[in-house]
Structures are given as structure tokens and as C-alpha cells.
Amino acid sequence: xxxxxxxxxxxxxxxxxxxxxxxxxxxxxxIGFGKGSMDGPVFGQEESSTKSKIVHLxxxxxxxxxxxxxxxxxxxxxxxxxxx
Numbered sequence: 267x268x269x270x271x272x273x274x275x276x277x278x279x280x281x282x283x284x285x286x287x288x289x290x291x292x293x294x295x296x297i298g299f300g301k302g303s304m305d306g307p308v309f310g311q312e313e314s315s316t317k318s319k320i321v322h323l324x325x326x327x328x329x330x331x332x333x334x335x336x337x338x339x340x341x342x343x344x345x346x347x348x349x350x
Contacts, residue, residue, distance in 0.1 A: 279338065284333055285327045294324070 288294055
């Protein structure tokens with residue numbers, strides 16, 4: 267199989283790593299995806315814009331997956347070194 271579960275895991279891990287290392291001050295605010303450039307919803311309104319959902323997803327990945335990503339990356343590196 268050319269594209270198996272292992273490769274899918276690696277691609278997913280690399281994409282999550284890429285999102286986790288994005289800097290809000292250096293990169294995200296320049297393209298308009300910074301938290302400071304977003305207007306919050308008024309009380310009673312739903313937050314349904316795609317841009318706000320992406321900003322919240324990036325913030326959640328950076329907040330919640332920072333520590334687990336360190337461990338997962340270490341395990342993948344050790345696995346690659348041992349079983350290559």
C-alpha cells in the first residue's frame with residue numbers, strides 16, 4: 267500500500283506540528299488571523315465565520331496539544347531511530 271495508516275499518521279503529525287509552531291505576532295497577525303484583529307461576537311450572536319473558527323482552532327491546537335506533541339514527537343523520533 268502506497269498510502270497506509272503510518273503515512274497518514276506522519277502527515278497528520280506534521281500538519282499539527284506546523285499549526286502548533288505558528289507565531290501570532292510574526293505570522294498570523296500579518297495575514298489577519300491574529301486574536302487581536304478579530305472582533306468578538308456581540309452578546310446573543312453566533313460566531314459562525316470561517317475565519318473566527320480557524321483562529322480558534324489554531325489557538326486550541328497551540329494551547330491543548332503543546333505538551334502531548336512533545337511526547338509524541340519524541341516517540342516518533344525514537345521509533346525512527348530504532349526501526350528506521
